[in-house]
Amino acid sequence: MNNRKTKYIIVAGGVISGVGKGLATASIAKILQRYGYNTTAIKIDPYINYDAGTLRPTEHGEVWVTDDGGEIDQDLGNYERFLGMYISRMNNITTGQIYKEVIDRERKGEYLGQTVQPIPHITDEIKRRVRQAAEGFDFALVEIGGVIGDYENIPFLFAVKGLEREVGEENVIYVLITYLPIPTHIHEMKTKPTQQAIRLLSESGIFPDFILCRAREPLDEIRKKKIETYANIDADCIISAPDISTLYSIPLNFEKEGFGEKILNKFGLKPKTSPSWQSWEELVKRIENPERVLRVAMVCKYIDIGDYNLSDSYVSINQALEHAGAHLNAEVKIDWIDSKRFEENDKVVKELSNYGGIIVPGGFGTSGAEGKIKAIEFARENDIPYLGLCFGLQLAVVEFARNVCNMPEAHSTEINPHTQYPVIDILPTQKELMEKHQYGGTMRLGAYAATLKKDSMVLKLYTKLHRLEEDRKRIEQLKKDPDQCFRLGILPLGKRAILERHRHRYEVSPQFIDILEESGLVFSGYHLRADGTRLMEFVELAGHRFFIATQAHPEFKSTLEKPAPLFLGFVEAALKGGELNE
Numbered sequence: 001m002n003n004r005k006t007k008y009i010i011v012a013g014g015v016i017s018g019v020g021k022g023l024a025t026a027s028i029a030k031i032l033q034r035y036g037y038n039t040t041a042i043k044i045d046p047y048i049n050y051d052a053g054t055l056r057p058t059e060h061g062e063v064w065v066t067d068d069g070g071e072i073d074q075d076l077g078n079y080e081r082f083l084g085m086y087i088s089r090m091n092n093i094t095t096g097q098i099y100k101e102v103i104d105r106e107r108k109g110e111y112l113g114q115t116v117q118p119i120p121h122i123t124d125e126i127k128r129r130v131r132q133a134a135e136g137f138d139f140a141l142v143e144i145g146g147v148i149g150d151y152e153n154i155p156f157l158f159a160v161k162g163l164e165r166e167v168g169e170e171n172v173i174y175v176l177i178t179y180l181p182i183p184t185h186i187h188e189m190k191t192k193p194t195q196q197a198i199r200l201l202s203e204s205g206i207f208p209d210f211i212l213c214r215a216r217e218p219l220d221e222i223r224k225k226k227i228e229t230y231a232n233i234d235a236d237c238i239i240s241a242p243d244i245s246t247l248y249s250i251p252l253n254f255e256k257e258g259f260g261e262k263i264l265n266k267f268g269l270k271p272k273t274s275p276s277w278q279s280w281e282e283l284v285k286r287i288e289n290p291e292r293v294l295r296v297a298m299v300c301k302y303i304d305i306g307d308y309n310l311s312d313s314y315v316s317i318n319q320a321l322e323h324a325g326a327h328l329n330a331e332v333k334i335d336w337i338d339s340k341r342f343e344e345n346d347k348v349v350k351e352l353s354n355y356g357g358i359i360v361p362g363g364f365g366t367s368g369a370e371g372k373i374k375a376i377e378f379a380r381e382n383d384i385p386y387l388g389l390c391f392g393l394q395l396a397v398v399e400f401a402r403n404v405c406n407m408p409e410a411h412s413t414e415i416n417p418h419t420q421y422p423v424i425d426i427l428p429t430q431k432e433l434m435e436k437h438q439y440g441g442t443m444r445l446g447a448y449a450a451t452l453k454k455d456s457m458v459l460k461l462y463t464k465l466h467r468l469e470e471d472r473k474r475i476e477q478l479k480k481d482p483d484q485c486f487r488l489g490i491l492p493l494g495k496r497a498i499l500e501r502h503r504h505r506y507e508v509s510p511q512f513i514d515i516l517e518e519s520g521l522v523f524s525g526y527h528l529r530a531d532g533t534r535l536m537e538f539v540e541l542a543g544h545r546f547f548i549a550t551q552a553h554p555e556f557k558s559t560l561e562k563p564a565p566l567f568l569g570f571v572e573a574a575l576k577g578g579e580l581n582e
Contacts, residue, residue, distance in 0.1 A: 005171050006134045007267050010160050010206075011143045012153075014178040014197020019214045020250075021177050022075030024241065025143040026082035027251040028175070031260040033083060034251075036272025037138040041079040042091045042130060043072075045145045046152035050096040051089075062315045065501045065556055067474075068484055069446030075143060077316055081559050082251070086474075091133045095152060098125050118155055126159035127166070148176075149200045157204040173266050176201060176208035177241075180215040180223065189215060189223050195230045209266055210237045210259075218242045236262065246287045246322070248560050252277060283326040283560055290331040294574055296321070297355040299337050299375040301368040317361055317389070320558035324571040327563055332571060339371030349374050357385035357546070357574035360392035362503075362553070366415045373399045380547060385577070387570040388549025390504050393539060394424045396549040397508055397516065405519045414506050423516070425509040427533065444502040448527050448552070449475060449488045450537040452496045456524035458538045458548060461565040462498050471498045490528040498525075500537070500552035507551070508536040525550075546573035 009028065013021045025041055032039045049055060052063045053071030064070075064077040070089025080087050102125055106116050114121075134140030142160065146153050164172040178194040194213065201208065211231060213219045219240035228235045239257050244250060254260070255277070264270060298314070318334065325332040335355070342349045352358055358379045360372050372392075376399045379386035388396045394412055401410035401423045412424035452459040462468055475497060478484045491497050508523075513536065517523060525538035541547040548566055558564035 005167055006131075006137055007139050007269075008130075008134065008160075008163065008167065008172045009139060009141045009175060009263070010172065011141060011175045011177065012148055012157070012201065012206075013144075013146070014148045014176055014201065015181075015193040016179050017147050019177055019179045020241070021143050021145075022078045023247050023250055024175070024177050024212055025075070025141045026078040027254055028259070028263070029079065029139070029141050030082040030251045031254060031275070032139050032263065034273075034275035034277070035260055035264065038136075039083065039139040039141070040085075040087065040091065040134065040137045041076075041083070041141040041143065042093065042133045043075045043079075043143050043145065044126075044156050045073050045092065045094045046150065046156065047094060047145075048096045048099070049094060050100065051092070051094065062313055063503070064316070065445060065503045065553065067447040067499075067501065069487075071445065071503070073145070074315060075145075077319075077556070078247075080556075081319060084559050084561060088133070090129070093126065093129050093133075095155075098122055098129070098155075101125055119158065122155050123159040123162055126156060127163050130160070130163060148197050154204070157201075157206060161205050170267070173209040173263070174201075174206055175210045175212060177212045177214060180213055180219070182216055189217070189220070191223050191226045191230070194227055198231050207231075208233065210239060210262070212239050212241045214241045216243050246284060248280070248284050248287065252281060252284065279561065286326045286329050287322060287331070290325065290329055292328075292330040292575065293333060294325070294330050294356045294571065295333045295335060295354070296357040296359060296574060297337050297352055297375075298334050298359050298361065299339050299342075299352075299372055300361055301339060301363055314361055316553070316555040316558070317359070320555040320564050320567040321571065323558050323560050323563035324567040326560065327568060328571055328575060330571065330575055337375075339368035339375065342371035342374045343368070346374070349378050352378050352384065353382065355384070356577055357387065357570055359387045359389070359570075360395060360549075362390040362392070369395060369412075369415050373402075377403055380541065380544065383545050385546035385570055385573040386544075386548070387546075387566060388539075389555070390502075390551060390553060393549035393551050394506060394508070396539060396547075397423050397521070400519070400521050401512065401516060404521075405515055412506055421512070423509055423512045424506050426505065427507055427510075443505050444535075446484075447474075447478075447487055447499045447501050448537075449491060449497050449499055450525040450527050450552070451492055451494070452498060452538070453522070453524040454496070456522065456538075457540050457546075457569070458524040458550075458566070459496060461569040465562070465565045465568065467498055467565055468495060474499055486530070489530060490532075492528070500550065500554050501556045502552050504551065510534065524548075545577070546570055 011021055011025045013019060029039045029041045051071045052073050061074040064072045064074050066072055066089045067086050068089050072092045076087055076092055102121050130142055144156050178197045180189050180194060182189050224235055224238050227238050239259055321332040358375055372395050376396050398410050401407040407421040409419055410421035410423045411419040413422045478488055522540045522542055523536045524540045527535040527537055538550050554564040554566050
């Protein structure tokens with residue numbers, strides 16, 4: 001790199017939110033990575049919440065969990081999926097984090113009697129955090145959440161302008177992502193909202209080096225010329241970003257306009273490698289033109305505010321299924337099924353026979369739990385491939401205990417605190433913390449190690465996709481980090497350990513494990529805590545076509561080029577049962 005300084009690409013949005021800043025940021029980062037540069041991405045969220053852990057998923061989207069236990073904005077999921085790398089929780093910066101840090105320092109007397117103000121104290125803390133997250137990388141993309149013109153964005157725009165002064169303007173460029181509406185009554189793409197976004201950005205002393213024009217259709221030359229004139233930038237720096245069928249085609253579309261080399265030219269750099277997109281393009285083609293179609297049922301609590309937000313709450317599961325489908329040349333269509341329907345009418349559960357597979361994901365609460373249990377029972381008894389995720393494992397254990405182990409009242413104490421058979425429960429050490437109101441310490445957050453059982457289906461799936469070798473390297477890294485190594489627990493000798501991310505509080509109760517195993521439930525993976533307690537991580541059923549559930553969220557580590565083993569196994573098993581009509 002020239003003068004060995006990190007290069008910063010600031011990504012901001014205009015007109016409306018939700019136009020794909022996160023995906024554009026991830027795509028640009030992927031392109032630069034393909035050109036041989038070490039690249040990371042940082043997300044700034046202007047909300048005052050400390051992190052995304054307490055935000056409503058149906059309003060804000062899925063909560064993404066990082067390896068180091070961060071509860072993060074879902075855009076970091078796009079960064080990791082595209083870059084195929086681990087990104088730290090420190091790459092998500094919120095207004096709440098900034099103000100808390102500054103106020104904590106003020107209370108400790110670290111400002112030595114100064115009057116603490118937004119400028120310079122708040123903006124200096126923003127810059128410090130951005131530079132910390134960018135350290136050691138050739139490129140750092142910094143996505144500023146919200147829309148230009150929002151009051152809460154002002155300190156961050158001021159801060160990145162100050163960052164430009166500190167690192168040198170030759171090391172910073174700005175990308176504005178804007179939306180061009182096409183009103184149905186006139187059928188003409190309008191540039192005026194984009195012009196207003198450019199004007200608002202200029203009020204912070206920032207002028208875009210590139211403008212990404214999001215629209216339903218590709219940008220034509222007339223509209224490009226109007227934007228060129230108004231923004232006073234070269235037409236080559238105005239990039240068309242029309243709607244696409246799969247998000248993984250975005251970097252390919254950008255590269256059709258030579259976006260990667262244009263960015264490098266702005267910085268006076270040349271490609272380090274010749275980018276190869278062959279495997280990526282092949283997978284995108286399979287997504288766009290699959291040979292087969294598979295329908296799966298996602299049995300979950302239905303959200304009253306609509307299907308759109310529900311799917312956004314489970315975006316990583318959707319993506320993990322798409323990754324698996326791409327590798328198997330199949331489109332996986334998801335039908336969202338309200339589990340409460342099964343509670344109201346026992347006969348309705350038979351509709352699940354129309355699907356190639358059934359998934360029960362993590363839940364938002366106790367509502368609909370009995371319907372999910374009925375769906376799991378139907379999958380188990382009818383040899384329908386089943387994948388349970390987090391709550392989906394817990395309810396699979398409950399169903400097995402009730403219907404196979406003769407514990408008709410078995411349940412999770414999260415739902416029924418007085419159940420006679422608490423097969424899912426809070427562990428004694430967790431209860432002690434809750435009694436002290438230390439609720440955060442009762443959660444398992446981030447990547448935890450699990451030892452897989454010999455000859456299990458889970459072990460075969462992870463071995464097939466070479467995850468044991470990959471995770472072994474990651475485990476060695478975590479051993480050197482005193483803040484993270486506790487998540488490894490006690491690892492026995494051998495090479496059967498993997499890492500998956502968690503976000504939950506309740507566990508399989510150790511007192512019922514023996515009777516569950518004696519009745520045929522296979523616990524195919526466990527985490528061994530430092531105090532010797534075994535936490536069950538995976539269950540499966542021998543002789544079933546595919547019946548696997550995990551306490552973890554393997555969807556958080558799935559990428560287009562490296563699908564999650566359990567999702568690939570699930571889709572493959574479902575396809576063997578025969579394709580279904582669309």
